[in-house]
Amino acid sequence: xxxxxxxxxxxxxxxxxxxxxxxxxxxxxxxxxxxxxxxxxxxxxxxxxxxxxxxxxxxxxxxxxxxxxxxxxxxxxxxxxxxxxxxxxxxxxxxxxxxxxxxxxxxxxxxxxxxxxxxxxxxxxxxxxxxxxxxxxxxxxxxxxxxxxxxxxxxxxxxxxxxxxxxxxxxxxxxxxxxxxxxxxxxxxxxxxxxxxxxxxxxxxxxxxxxxxxxxxxxxxxxxxxxxxxxxxxxxxxxxxxxx
Amino acid sequence: xxxxxxxxxxxxxxxxxxxxxxxxxxxxxxxxxxxxxxxxxxxxxxxxxxxxxxxxxxxxxxxxxxxxxxxxxxxxxxxxxxxxxxxxxxxxxxxxxxxxxxxxxxxxxxxxxxxxxxxxxxxxxxxxxxxxxxxxxxxxxxxxxxxxxxxxxxxxxxxxxxxxxxxxxxxxxxxxxxxxxxxxxxxxxxxxxxxxxxxxxxxxxxxxxxxxxxxxxxxxxxxxxxxxxxxxxxxxxxxxxxxxxxxxxxxxxxxxxxxxxxxxxxxxxxxxxxxxxxxxxxxxxxxxxxxxxxxxxxxxxxxxxxxxxxxxxxxxxxxxxxxxxxxxxxxxxxxxxxxxxxxxxxxxxxxxxxxxxxxx
Numbered sequence: 001x002x003x004x005x006x007x008x009x010x011x012x013x014x015x016x017x018x019x020x021x022x023x024x025x026x027x028x029x030x031x032x033x034x035x036x037x038x039x040x041x042x043x044x045x046x047x048x049x050x051x052x053x054x055x056x057x058x059x060x061x062x063x064x065x066x067x068x069x070x071x072x073x074x075x076x077x078x079x080x081x082x083x084x085x086x087x088x089x090x091x092x093x094x095x096x097x098x099x100x101x102x103x104x105x106x107x108x109x110x111x112x113x114x115x116x117x118x119x120x121x122x123x124x125x126x127x128x129x130x131x132x133x134x135x136x137x138x139x140x141x142x143x144x145x146x147x148x149x150x151x152x153x154x155x156x157x158x159x160x161x162x163x164x165x166x167x168x169x170x171x172x173x174x175x176x177x178x179x180x181x182x183x184x185x186x187x188x189x190x191x192x193x194x195x196x197x198x199x200x201x202x203x204x205x206x207x208x209x210x211x212x213x214x215x216x217x218x219x220x221x222x223x224x225x226x227x228x229x230x231x232x233x234x235x236x237x238x239x240x241x242x243x244x
Numbered sequence: 245x246x247x248x249x250x251x252x253x254x255x256x257x258x259x260x261x262x263x264x265x266x267x268x269x270x271x272x273x274x275x276x277x278x279x280x281x282x283x284x285x286x287x288x289x290x291x292x293x294x295x296x297x298x299x300x301x302x303x304x305x306x307x308x309x310x311x312x313x314x315x316x317x318x319x320x321x322x323x324x325x326x327x328x329x330x331x332x333x334x335x336x337x338x339x340x341x342x343x344x345x346x347x348x349x350x351x352x353x354x355x356x357x358x359x360x361x362x363x364x365x366x367x368x369x370x371x372x373x374x375x376x377x378x379x380x381x382x383x384x385x386x387x388x389x390x391x392x393x394x395x396x397x398x399x400x401x402x403x404x405x406x407x408x409x410x411x412x413x414x415x416x417x418x419x420x421x422x423x424x425x426x427x428x429x430x431x432x433x434x435x436x437x438x439x440x441x442x443x444x445x446x447x448x449x450x451x452x453x454x455x456x457x458x459x460x461x462x463x464x465x466x467x468x469x470x471x472x473x474x475x476x477x478x479x480x481x482x483x484x485x486x487x488x489x490x491x492x493x494x495x496x497x498x499x500x501x502x503x504x505x506x507x508x509x510x511x512x513x514x515x516x517x518x519x520x521x522x523x524x525x526x527x528x529x530x531x532x533x534x535x536x537x538x539x540x541x542x543x544x545x546x547x548x549x550x551x552x553x554x555x556x557x558x559x560x561x562x563x564x565x566x567x568x569x570x571x572x573x574x575x576x577x578x579x580x581x582x583x584x585x586x587x588x589x590x591x592x593x594x595x596x597x598x599x600x601x602x603x604x
Contacts, residue, residue, distance in 0.1 A: 002472040004571060006464050007578040014585040019530045023585075026534035030541065030581070034574065037545050038566060044549075045556035061542070069534035093372075100270075100368040105338040105550070109480060114554075119338035120298055120306035121557035125550060126337055132549045139542030143535035150531065169387040172380065174506060177432055178499040178536070180395055182543045184402070185496020185576075188421075189480035189488055195406035202280060202366070206350065211365040218372040220543070225379045 022071070029068035036060050037135075044128065051091075054131035058087055058138050065142040075153050078238055079145035082231035086141045087134070089230075090223045094133035097219060103212030104129040109193070110209070129212070136216060137223035140179060144224045147171045148231040157239045168228040175224045183217045262378040269374045273367030274348065277318035284364060285315030285327060287347045293330075302559050307335040313343055315351070315358075327351070327358045338554075394435030398428055414484035421491040425498055426451055432502060442513055445598055446505040449591035454501050456590070457583025458494055461575075472567050473575055489572070496544070497580035500536045504584060505591045507532055512595035521599060525592030533588060537581045544573040544580075 011030075015023030040057040044050045062083045070076040098104060105125035106114060151167045152159075184191070190213065194204055204210050277284040294310040311331045317323055329351070333340045340360075343349070348364040380388050405424050429450045437443035465473065478485040478492075512525040548570045555565040 001468055003465055003468040003470055004472065004574050004578070006468045007461070007575060010460065010464055011578055011581050011585070014582060015533075018526075018585050018588050019533065022530045022534070026537065029534060030537060033538065033541060034545075038562070038570070041549060041552045041565070041570075042556065042562055045553045050553075061538075065535055065538045069531070069538075093375075097368060097372055101365050102341060102363045103365065104341070105336075113479070117554060117558050118300040118302060118304060119336075119554070120300050120304060120308075120334050121336055121338070121554060122304045122306045123553060123557065124336055126341070128550050128553055132546045135549070136543050136546035139535070139539035143532075143539045146535050147532070165383075165385075166387075169384040172384055173387065173391040173436065174503040176391055176395060177436075178503045178539055179543075180398065181428070181499030181502075182496050182540050185492045185494070185498070185580075186544055186547055187480075188492045188495055189478060191402070191406060192488070193480045205369060206362060206365045208362070208365070211369050214369055215372055218369075218376045221376045222372075222379060225376065225383055229383055 022069075025068045029064050032064045032068075033061055036064070040131075040135075044123065044131065047123070050123070050127040050131040051134075054134050055087075055091070058134060059084070061135070061138050062087065062142050065139065066146055069142075070146055070150070072150070072153065075146070075149045078152075078235045079142070079149040079231065081238075082149070082227060082234040083138075083141050083145040085230050085234070086145070086223060086227040087138065089226050090137050090141070090219065091130075091134055093222055094130055094137075094219055097215050098126060098130050098133055101211055101215055103208050103215060105208075107208035107212075109190070109207075133216060133219050137220045140175060140220050141223050141227050143178075144171055144175055144227040145231050148228055149235060152232065152235045164232050168232060172225055172228055176221060179217060179220045179224065183213070183220070187213050258382055261382060262375045265378040266371045266375040270367045270371035273370060276366065277348070277364075280319055280350075282361070283320050283322065283351045283353060283358070284318045285349055285351045285358070286318055287313055287315045287343050287345055287349070288326070289314040290331075290343055290345060298334075302557070304557055309333055309335065309342055311343055313360075315349070317351075318348070329358050329360060331360055390435055394432050397431050397435065401427055401431065414487050417484075418487045418491060422494065425454065425494050428495075428498060429502060433506075436506060441598060442506075442509045445513075445591070445595050446502065446509045449505040449509070449587060449594050450498065450502045452594075453505070453587035453590050454494060454498055454583045456586050457497065457501075457579060457581075458490060460582050460586075461493065461579030462490070465575075473571060474568055475572070477568055477572060489576070493576055493579045496540060496576060497583045500540055500580065501583045501587045504529060504532055504536055504587050508588070508591040509595045512592065513599055515599075517600065521596040522592050525595055526588060529588030529592060533584050536584050537577070540580045540584075541577040544577045545570060548573045 012027050015027045019026060036057050040053050043053045066080045066083060067076050148168060148171055155163060190209060291312045292309055293312050296308050298308055299305050313329050313331050315327055317325045317327060331343050333342050350361040350364060351358040352361045405420060408420060429447050433443040433447040437446060475485045475489050478489050481488045508525045508528050511528045512521045515521050515524055552565050552569045555569055
């Protein structure tokens with residue numbers, strides 16, 4: 001049996017044991033997301049505009065995470081609306097960041113790995129990086145939107161603004177930890193490499209791969225930070241709309 | 245009334261602050277060439293001297309552009325000097341893109357000629373950092389201080405560990421990073437929760453769940469004989485990719501597991517002892533574990549996009565690409581998910597047990 005399949009089966013067992021029906025929902029969401037990401041990659045390689053593919057795949061990913069993880073449809077509705085708004089804003093930030101940073105494609109550190117590959121593939125690496133930047137933030141956007149929407153629902157509609165702000169700040173605080181470690185875990189190899197080669201700081205800051213990675217972290221931080229007030233706002237709008 | 249008026253004005257204006265910070269930092273960085281010893285040039289004119297359509301042996305069509313570039317040096321003794329060089333790029337931009345008037349680049353002098361070395365990127369990196377911090381301060385206000393201190397402390401720890409030279413001691417390196425993970429957890433717990441019973445519970449549960457998740461992952465890897473898992477494809481590693489892969493999993497999942505453990509602990513500790521604390525903790529854990537798994541999944545998989553497309557366009561099959569390129573991301577997210585799921589009963593149990601002890 002392939003290792004990935006075995007890992008999936010073990011995770012299914014764990015999720016079912018700990019989460020019951022909810023756990024099975026989480027597992028289905030993960031499988032769907034895996035499928036969406038593979039299909040998105042194939043479509044991009046097939047010549048479809050990568051940013052368009054990413055936006056469409058992004059909608060599907062957000063819907064999957066939010067609706068399968070949230071039993072309360074009111075909470076899910078608020079979270080989804082806010083997540084879509086956040087995704088739109090984040091796309092703007094990502095486009096500006098990627099275009100101005102020229103971090104698309106590969107860096108010198110990748111050259112060994114690229115031996116034997118044709119790099120003139122006719123697909124814009126800049127568009128691929130915009131797609132990457134957008135998609136990598138979506139998990140964090142969905143998580144923050146669900147957490148805020150669920151927290152607000154628990155607090156009730158008459159809560160003071162201060163309590164809402166406290167809730168939002170707490171969620172941003174923990175999300176920042178998740179992102180900091182998550183990204184560092186994704187690129188520990190690169191950090192160690194740079195440290196062992198004793199690259200000076202200015203060189204690291206301008207390095208294509210490192211700058212690209214750092215910008216990716218900032219995209220996610222900005223995404224989470226924008227999602228929280230947006231979710232509070234959407235929740236209030238929906239509440240007012242419901243009363244009218 | 246007056247105060248209320250002032251408040252609405254500032255409420256609208258304040259959202260412009262992050263944009264202002266972004267613009268100021270980005271603008272300033274265009275004038276910081278004096279801080280660098282490496283020559284930096286600003287492109288003053290470009291002329292396309294040749295474009296050529298190319299088709300590689302797989303039928304991918306692309307276009308190369310050769311530009312004659314004029315640039316003015318912004319620093320070093322040769323400041324103000326005008327230099328000329330040629331720049332070739334491919335439209336898809338795998339290695340470099342076309343230069344435009346105003347682009348700032350690092351140059352390297354070879355004999356009397358200058359060649360392009362790298363783009364200057366400090367402006368956009370620092371500007372986005374400033375934008376993010378301004379946004380965080382606007383929304384979290386004073387609460388941002390503790391979060392920032394906690395992250396700074398962790399970055400400090402990380403830099404300290406990275407100074408150690410462990411090229412020759414791979415096993416020691418793994419031990420060092422495992423120790424680092426424990427320290428990260430304890431430091432973060434102390435910053436977020438203070439010296440308290442909650443901090444002790446959350447830190448213990450985080451370390452326990454992460455260790456259990458990674459151990460389970462290791463067992464599965466071993467039992468399946470790493471079938472279709474290509475650890476040699478771990479990026480930027482020259483030796484012992486397996487150890488580094490586990491380091492990446494441990495550190496990568498730490499934040500998510502900690503996030504979850506804090507939520508559960510906070511909920512359980514606040515409950516009166518008359519209620520079933522364990523059940524309440526499990527309920528909180530169940531509701532957060534799915535989205536947390538998704539956060540890490542999207543981070544780890546999106547990283548593989550560019551390379552996956554390159555593989556597919558180079559005539560590799562979808563199965564090969566998924567196994568070789570996306571496979572490590574999948575494995576990393578799945579093993580991280582083990583930790584995230586195991587943290588739910590572990591934290592609920594620990595918090596229930598210790599909360600009881602506290603009352604007694």
